[in-house]
Amino acid sequence: MAAPTSRLLPRALRASQKCSFRPQNTYLLQCLDDASDQGEPGHDVKYTTDLMPHLKRDSRFGELTKEHIDFFKQTLVDDNAIIDGVTKDASNDLEPFNRDWMKKFRGRTKVVLKPKNVDEVSKILKYCNDNMLAVVPQGGNSGLVGGSVPVFDEVVINLTRMNKIRSFDEVSGILVVDAGVIMENADNFLKEHGHVYPLDLGAKGSAQVGGNVAANAGGLRFLRYGSLHGNVLGIEAVLPDGTIMDDLSKLRKNNTGYDLKQLFIGAEGTIGIITGVSIVCPQQSKxxxxxxxxxxxxxxxxxxxxxxxxxxxxxxxxxxxxxxxxxxxxxxxxxxxxxxxxxxxxxxxxxxxxxxxxxxxxxxxxxxxxxxxxxxxxxxxxxxxxxxxxxxxxxxEGITEAIGHVGGTYKYDLSIPLKDLYQLVEDTRARLESKGLIGDDKPARGVVGFGHMGDGNIHLNIPVPKYVKEVEEALEPWVYEWIQKKNGSISAEHGLGVAKKNFIQYSRNETMVKLMKQIKQLYDPKGIMMPYKYV
Amino acid sequence: MAAPTSRLLPRALRASQKCSFRPQNTYLLQCLDDASDQGEPGHDVKYTTDLMPHLKRDSRFGELTKEHIDFFKQTLVDDNAIIDGVTKDASNDLEPFNRDWMKKFRGRTKVVLKPKNVDEVSKILKYCNDNMLAVVPQGGNSGLVGGSVPVFDEVVINLTRMNKIRSFDEVSGILVVDAGVIMENADNFLKEHGHVYPLDLGAKGSAQVGGNVAANAGGLRFLRYGSLHGNVLGIEAVLPDGTIMDDLSKLRKNNTGYDLKQLFIGAEGTIGIITGVSIVCPQQSKxxxxxxxxxxxxxxxxxxxxxxxxxxxxxxxxxxxxxxxxxxxxxxxxxxxxxxxxxxxxxxxxxxxxxxxxxxxxxxxxxxxxxxxxxxxxxxxxxxxxxxxxxxxxxxEGITEAIGHVGGTYKYDLSIPLKDLYQLVEDTRARLESKGLIGDDKPARGVVGFGHMGDGNIHLNIPVPKYVKEVEEALEPWVYEWIQKKNGSISAEHGLGVAKKNFIQYSRNETMVKLMKQIKQLYDPKGIMMPYKYV
Missing domain, CATH: 3.30.70.2190 (Alpha-Beta Plaits)
Structure with a gap:
C-alpha cells in the first residue's frame, strides 16, 4: 500500500496497554467498595425511595413469607438458585442485586431467584402473579436508568444461570442463546466462528443478551448493523401468567401474523421475561x-x-x-x-x-x-x-469515567435530528452560564457533549462536585422541553426504567402513551411486572 | 484494473434492451385484457368466493346505502375521490380495485374511497367502524396473497392519492412520505439525492410504501439492508375507531416505551391503515x-x-x-x-x-x-x-413470467433453514414423480425452485396447464407439513392475506396464534378491518 499522500500524516501515538473503561464481570463487586465515581458523591448509595420520595409501595402487592420461600425452594431445586432474605439475614448477599452499578438506585428486595430454564421461570412467574408478588427481571444489571433493580421489595428474577448457547449456524450466522448469556461471551464464541455479536457497548462484560434485547440497547455497532428490531429473529419469553411464548424463530423472514416479539424488544421486562433470543450475527471484519x-x-x-x-x-x-x-x-x-x-x-x-x-x-x-x-x-x-x-x-470511551471524577454527573441520553444535535449542548452551556452556575468554583464544572453522531444520539453530561438543586432546576424540565420542541427523544438508547418514567410525555404524545398502557394492561393485567417503572 | 486472472473469463453476453418482468403502473389494466398467464388458465377471473366456497359473508356487516355514500361524498370533497357503485352502475370503474394483478382473487366492492390526507382517512374509518361497514385498505394492489382486494362487498380505502414526499434529510438519509407514494417514485427521488430506497422488488412500479410496510415486504435488497423492522423509524396510522396514531419519528433511536409501530409492520392492514412512513435510506452504491x-x-x-x-x-x-x-x-x-x-x-x-x-x-x-x-x-x-x-x-427475474406461460402455477413462498432449503424442491419432485404427475403430457410440467438464498427464502413453483385436484391434493397440506417439520415459514415475504389464512398453524404455535388474536381484538374489537383474512 502506498504511504498516505495527504497532509494528514500518521503520527506515532504513545503506546500503552489497552484501556478499559468498561464494567467487566467483576466490576459490580468493585463498585461496592468504591463509592466515589457515581451516585450521590461522597456518600454510600441512597435508597431509590430517598431519591424519589413520591414513590410509594403499592399495597396491592403481597409481602414475602416463609410459605412463598418454600414454594420457590421446591421449584428451584438447585443449590444457590435462591438468595433468601426472608427466613434469614442475607443482606450482604442481596446487596449486589439491590443496587445498580452506577450506585444511583437501590432497592430492598428480600429474595433473588435464579431459574435455570424457561420452565422454572414459568412456574415462579405464574406463582408471583397468582400471589400478587411484584417482580423485577434482572440480567447483568448494567442498565443506566434503574430498570434492573427493585424499588421496594419486588422479587428479583435473575437470569444469570440461563447461560447456554443453544445453537449457531455458521452459514446463516444465526445464533440462539439463553437470555442470561453475557454479551462478551456471545461475542467471543462468535469470533471463534468468524462472526461478531451485532451490538457492542461499554458494559459488554456484564450485560446479558436478554437484557440487551429487553432494553433495546444501541451501542457502538448500531451505525453499521442497525437496530435489534432488525437483528433479533426470535424471542422466547414468559408472560406474567406463566404462558411460555415460544417465538424463537431461526428464520430471516417469517410473514405469518403480527410480529409480537417486537413488543418485547425495548419493553424493559414490563410485559414478560425474555428467556431466549435468536439473533442474526454479521461476519467478523478482517x-x-x-x-x-x-x-x-x-x-x-x-x-x-x-x-x-x-x-x-x-x-x-x-x-x-x-x-x-x-x-x-x-x-x-x-x-x-x-x-x-x-x-x-x-x-x-x-x-x-x-x-x-x-x-x-x-x-x-x-x-x-x-x-x-x-x-x-x-x-x-x-x-x-x-x-x-x-x-x-x-x-x-474514556469520557464518562473522566467526567465522573468530578463527583456526580447529570446525564442525558438524547436523540435529536442531526442538524440540531449539538445546539442543545450550546444552549445548555449558555443557560448555566447566564445563571452563573458554571466555573471552577461553581456548582457545575462544565457542559460536555459527545455521542454517536452516526445515530443522531448525543450524551449531554454536566459534571458537578455534588448534586445541588439550583443546577437540577436549571436543567429540568428545560432539557426535556428543548427535546420536545425538536421532536427528539429523551431516551435514545438507555430506556425509561425508574429514572425517566415521568418524562415520557416529552417524547411521546398522549395517544401513544395511552396505546402503550393498553399493551401493558393486555399482557400484565395485575401489574406485577416492574411496578413503579416504565410507562 | 487488471484483467481477470481466474479461469472464469467474462464472456460477451448478447446485448438486449433491459428486460422488465415487473408489473408497472399500467400493468394492472393490461392484465384485465389478458387472462392467460395467471389465475384459472384460459378463463376470466373467478370470484374469490368461487375459489373458496367456505368463505361466507359475515352478516354483522352493513350493506352500503345511499346514506353511506352521501357521508363519504361530504367527507371526501374532491372529484374522483369516490367510485360509487351503490347509487349507479360503476362495475367497470370498480373492477381494477376488485381484482388482484395475478387475477387470482376477485371481490365485489361497490365503493372505492381515495382519501388524500390522514384526517380524511380518520373520518371515513371511524364512520365505517360506527356503522359496521367492513373495510379493505389498498395500496398498489401488487400483493401475492389476495390481501389487497375485497372478498365480498368491503369498502375499499385506496391510498393512491396520498402520494406526497413529506421530507428528506440528506445527512441522516431519513425519508418521510405519505403511505401512497409508489416505491419506484420514492427510489427515483432518493437517487436524485444520492440515496436508495432500502427495498427493491418486482412490483416496485406499482407497490406503495404503505403497502410495503403493511406487508413487511422483503425483496432484493434484504440481504444487504435488512428488514423493514429495522429500517422503518416511524409510522402514522389510523386505528379502526378513527384514532390517529402519530408515531412518525425521524430518529434512529427512541427508547421511550413499547415500539408499537412494529405491530403495524406486517399486520397487512388488519389493525389500522398506515398513512405515513418514516424510513432510513442507505447511500446509493456507486x-x-x-x-x-x-x-x-x-x-x-x-x-x-x-x-x-x-x-x-x-x-x-x-x-x-x-x-x-x-x-x-x-x-x-x-x-x-x-x-x-x-x-x-x-x-x-x-x-x-x-x-x-x-x-x-x-x-x-x-x-x-x-x-x-x-x-x-x-x-x-x-x-x-x-x-x-x-x-x-x-x-x-424472468423465472416467474417464463413459468407462467405454461398456464397456471402452484406457488409457495417459504423460509427454510439453509441446510434444508433445496431439499423441499427435491422431495416435492420425487413425490409428484412417484404419483406419475410430472411430464410433458402430465398435469404438472415440472417442479421449480429459486429464491433469495441469502435470506433462506425459496420460491417453490409447480407449473400446470390447468389447475387439477390431483396435483393440489398431492401438494397440500403436504408442503405445509414439510415446512412445519423443519420449523420453517409458510410465508416468508408474501404474507397471509386470504390465500394462507388457514395455514398459519403450520408456522406458528397455538399460543402465538392466540396472542395474535388478542392484538386483533385490542385494536379492532368490531373486526371491521379485513375480515376473512390474516390470523
Missing part, C-alpha cells in the same frame, strides 16, 4: 481502521459525516463526536499526550471495518485527503496498529 | 457488479454462499439461487443464449454494491478465483456493463 480529527465547527462535523457516509459507505462502522470540553476532561484525567497538537471545538472518531484492509485504507485515505483538502477537517491522525486504535478509542 | 455461475450440488451452493459472505462481506448485496429447471423455463421462453455453456443442477447470481468499483471488482475476482480454484463453482461469468448486468438478472 480489517479495522480508526482516524481521529479536529474540526472548526459543528457545520463542518455534519459535512464530514456526510462525506464519510458517501466515501466510506459500506465500511464505515462508527462516527463518534466529542466536543473540546470532553477531550479536556479526558486529558486532565489520563494526562496522556493528545492525538492532535492544536485545539479545536470538535473532534470526531471514525472507524472502518471491512473484509479487505488494503481497500479500507485506500478509502479512508481518499476520504481524509478530500476532507483535509476541502478544509472540512482541520487536522487528524490515523492509527497504525491495534494499540493506537485502542488509544484513539480511549479518547472517546 | 458500483454494482454481477456474476452468474453454475454449481454441481446444493452442498457447493452452501459453500459458495459461505465464501461469498466471508470474502465479499460488506459489498455482497444479493445471493440468488436458481435451479436447472428454472433456467430451462427461462431459456425456452426467451430463446436467449444461456450465460454458461455447460449444464449444471444449480445456478447462482451474486451481486456486489459498493462505494468503490475497483475495490469491489478486486474482491469479486479474488472470490471467484477462490471458488473456481477450490472447485466449489464449476463455471461462471461476470457482467462487464449495465446491459450485461440486466441480462444476467433476467435469468433470475
Amino acid at each position: 480489517a479495522v481502521n480508526v482516524a481521529y480529527f479536529g474540526l472548526e465547527s459543528y457545520e463542518k462535523v455534519q459535512q464530514a459525516f456526510k462525506e464519510a457516509k458517501r466515501q466510506l459507505g459500506e465500511v464505515l462502522s462508527a462516527f463518534e463526536l466529542m466536543d473540546a470540553e470532553s477531550q479536556k476532561f479526558v486529558h486532565k484525567k489520563t494526562e496522556k499526550k493528545r492525538p492532535l497538537e492544536g485545539d479545536y471545538p470538535f473532534y470526531c472518531l471514525i472507524e472502518t471495518s471491512g473484509s479487505n484492509g488494503e481497500h479500507d485504507n485506500e478509502k479512508l485515505e481518499k476520504f481524509l485527503e478530500h476532507v483535509m483538502g476541502e478544509e472540512i477537517v482541520a487536522d487528524g491522525v490515523v492509527a497504525q496498529d491495534d494499540t493506537q486504535i485502542a488509544d484513539l478509542w480511549a479518547w472517546r | 458500483a454494482v457488479n454481477v456474476a452468474y455461475f453454475g454449481l454441481e450440488s446444493y452442498e457447493k451452493v452452501q459453500q459458495a454462499f459461505k465464501e461469498a459472505k466471508r470474502q465479499l462481506g460488506e459489498v455482497l448485496s444479493a445471493f440468488e439461487l436458481m435451479d436447472a429447471e428454472s433456467q430451462k423455463f427461462v431459456h425456452k421462453k426467451t430463446e436467449k443464449k444461456r450465460p454458461l455453456e455447460g449444464d449444471y443442477p444449480f445456478y447462482c447470481l451474486i451481486e456486489t454494491s459498493g462505494s468503490n468499483g475497483e475495490h469491489d471488482n478486486e474482491k469479486l475476482e479474488k472470490f471467484l478465483e477462490h471458488v473456481m480454484g477450490e472447485e466449489i463453482v464449476a463455471d461462471g461469468v461476470v457482467a462487464q456493463d449495465d446491459t450485461q448486468i440486466a441480462d444476467l438478472w433476467a435469468w433470475r
Whole structure:
C-alpha cells in the first residue's frame, strides 16, 4: 500500500496497554467498595425511595413469607438458585442485586431467584402473579436508568444461570442463546466462528443478551448493523401468567401474523421475561481502521459525516463526536499526550471495518485527503496498529469515567435530528452560564457533549462536585422541553426504567402513551411486572 | 484494473434492451385484457368466493346505502375521490380495485374511497367502524396473497392519492412520505439525492410504501439492508375507531416505551391503515457488479454462499439461487443464449454494491478465483456493463413470467433453514414423480425452485396447464407439513392475506396464534378491518 499522500500524516501515538473503561464481570463487586465515581458523591448509595420520595409501595402487592420461600425452594431445586432474605439475614448477599452499578438506585428486595430454564421461570412467574408478588427481571444489571433493580421489595428474577448457547449456524450466522448469556461471551464464541455479536457497548462484560434485547440497547455497532428490531429473529419469553411464548424463530423472514416479539424488544421486562433470543450475527471484519480529527465547527462535523457516509459507505462502522470540553476532561484525567497538537471545538472518531484492509485504507485515505483538502477537517491522525486504535478509542470511551471524577454527573441520553444535535449542548452551556452556575468554583464544572453522531444520539453530561438543586432546576424540565420542541427523544438508547418514567410525555404524545398502557394492561393485567417503572 | 486472472473469463453476453418482468403502473389494466398467464388458465377471473366456497359473508356487516355514500361524498370533497357503485352502475370503474394483478382473487366492492390526507382517512374509518361497514385498505394492489382486494362487498380505502414526499434529510438519509407514494417514485427521488430506497422488488412500479410496510415486504435488497423492522423509524396510522396514531419519528433511536409501530409492520392492514412512513435510506452504491455461475450440488451452493459472505462481506448485496429447471423455463421462453455453456443442477447470481468499483471488482475476482480454484463453482461469468448486468438478472427475474406461460402455477413462498432449503424442491419432485404427475403430457410440467438464498427464502413453483385436484391434493397440506417439520415459514415475504389464512398453524404455535388474536381484538374489537383474512 502506498504511504498516505495527504497532509494528514500518521503520527506515532504513545503506546500503552489497552484501556478499559468498561464494567467487566467483576466490576459490580468493585463498585461496592468504591463509592466515589457515581451516585450521590461522597456518600454510600441512597435508597431509590430517598431519591424519589413520591414513590410509594403499592399495597396491592403481597409481602414475602416463609410459605412463598418454600414454594420457590421446591421449584428451584438447585443449590444457590435462591438468595433468601426472608427466613434469614442475607443482606450482604442481596446487596449486589439491590443496587445498580452506577450506585444511583437501590432497592430492598428480600429474595433473588435464579431459574435455570424457561420452565422454572414459568412456574415462579405464574406463582408471583397468582400471589400478587411484584417482580423485577434482572440480567447483568448494567442498565443506566434503574430498570434492573427493585424499588421496594419486588422479587428479583435473575437470569444469570440461563447461560447456554443453544445453537449457531455458521452459514446463516444465526445464533440462539439463553437470555442470561453475557454479551462478551456471545461475542467471543462468535469470533471463534468468524462472526461478531451485532451490538457492542461499554458494559459488554456484564450485560446479558436478554437484557440487551429487553432494553433495546444501541451501542457502538448500531451505525453499521442497525437496530435489534432488525437483528433479533426470535424471542422466547414468559408472560406474567406463566404462558411460555415460544417465538424463537431461526428464520430471516417469517410473514405469518403480527410480529409480537417486537413488543418485547425495548419493553424493559414490563410485559414478560425474555428467556431466549435468536439473533442474526454479521461476519467478523478482517480489517479495522480508526482516524481521529479536529474540526472548526459543528457545520463542518455534519459535512464530514456526510462525506464519510458517501466515501466510506459500506465500511464505515462508527462516527463518534466529542466536543473540546470532553477531550479536556479526558486529558486532565489520563494526562496522556493528545492525538492532535492544536485545539479545536470538535473532534470526531471514525472507524472502518471491512473484509479487505488494503481497500479500507485506500478509502479512508481518499476520504481524509478530500476532507483535509476541502478544509472540512482541520487536522487528524490515523492509527497504525491495534494499540493506537485502542488509544484513539480511549479518547472517546474514556469520557464518562473522566467526567465522573468530578463527583456526580447529570446525564442525558438524547436523540435529536442531526442538524440540531449539538445546539442543545450550546444552549445548555449558555443557560448555566447566564445563571452563573458554571466555573471552577461553581456548582457545575462544565457542559460536555459527545455521542454517536452516526445515530443522531448525543450524551449531554454536566459534571458537578455534588448534586445541588439550583443546577437540577436549571436543567429540568428545560432539557426535556428543548427535546420536545425538536421532536427528539429523551431516551435514545438507555430506556425509561425508574429514572425517566415521568418524562415520557416529552417524547411521546398522549395517544401513544395511552396505546402503550393498553399493551401493558393486555399482557400484565395485575401489574406485577416492574411496578413503579416504565410507562 | 487488471484483467481477470481466474479461469472464469467474462464472456460477451448478447446485448438486449433491459428486460422488465415487473408489473408497472399500467400493468394492472393490461392484465384485465389478458387472462392467460395467471389465475384459472384460459378463463376470466373467478370470484374469490368461487375459489373458496367456505368463505361466507359475515352478516354483522352493513350493506352500503345511499346514506353511506352521501357521508363519504361530504367527507371526501374532491372529484374522483369516490367510485360509487351503490347509487349507479360503476362495475367497470370498480373492477381494477376488485381484482388482484395475478387475477387470482376477485371481490365485489361497490365503493372505492381515495382519501388524500390522514384526517380524511380518520373520518371515513371511524364512520365505517360506527356503522359496521367492513373495510379493505389498498395500496398498489401488487400483493401475492389476495390481501389487497375485497372478498365480498368491503369498502375499499385506496391510498393512491396520498402520494406526497413529506421530507428528506440528506445527512441522516431519513425519508418521510405519505403511505401512497409508489416505491419506484420514492427510489427515483432518493437517487436524485444520492440515496436508495432500502427495498427493491418486482412490483416496485406499482407497490406503495404503505403497502410495503403493511406487508413487511422483503425483496432484493434484504440481504444487504435488512428488514423493514429495522429500517422503518416511524409510522402514522389510523386505528379502526378513527384514532390517529402519530408515531412518525425521524430518529434512529427512541427508547421511550413499547415500539408499537412494529405491530403495524406486517399486520397487512388488519389493525389500522398506515398513512405515513418514516424510513432510513442507505447511500446509493456507486458500483454494482454481477456474476452468474453454475454449481454441481446444493452442498457447493452452501459453500459458495459461505465464501461469498466471508470474502465479499460488506459489498455482497444479493445471493440468488436458481435451479436447472428454472433456467430451462427461462431459456425456452426467451430463446436467449444461456450465460454458461455447460449444464449444471444449480445456478447462482451474486451481486456486489459498493462505494468503490475497483475495490469491489478486486474482491469479486479474488472470490471467484477462490471458488473456481477450490472447485466449489464449476463455471461462471461476470457482467462487464449495465446491459450485461440486466441480462444476467433476467435469468433470475424472468423465472416467474417464463413459468407462467405454461398456464397456471402452484406457488409457495417459504423460509427454510439453509441446510434444508433445496431439499423441499427435491422431495416435492420425487413425490409428484412417484404419483406419475410430472411430464410433458402430465398435469404438472415440472417442479421449480429459486429464491433469495441469502435470506433462506425459496420460491417453490409447480407449473400446470390447468389447475387439477390431483396435483393440489398431492401438494397440500403436504408442503405445509414439510415446512412445519423443519420449523420453517409458510410465508416468508408474501404474507397471509386470504390465500394462507388457514395455514398459519403450520408456522406458528397455538399460543402465538392466540396472542395474535388478542392484538386483533385490542385494536379492532368490531373486526371491521379485513375480515376473512390474516390470523
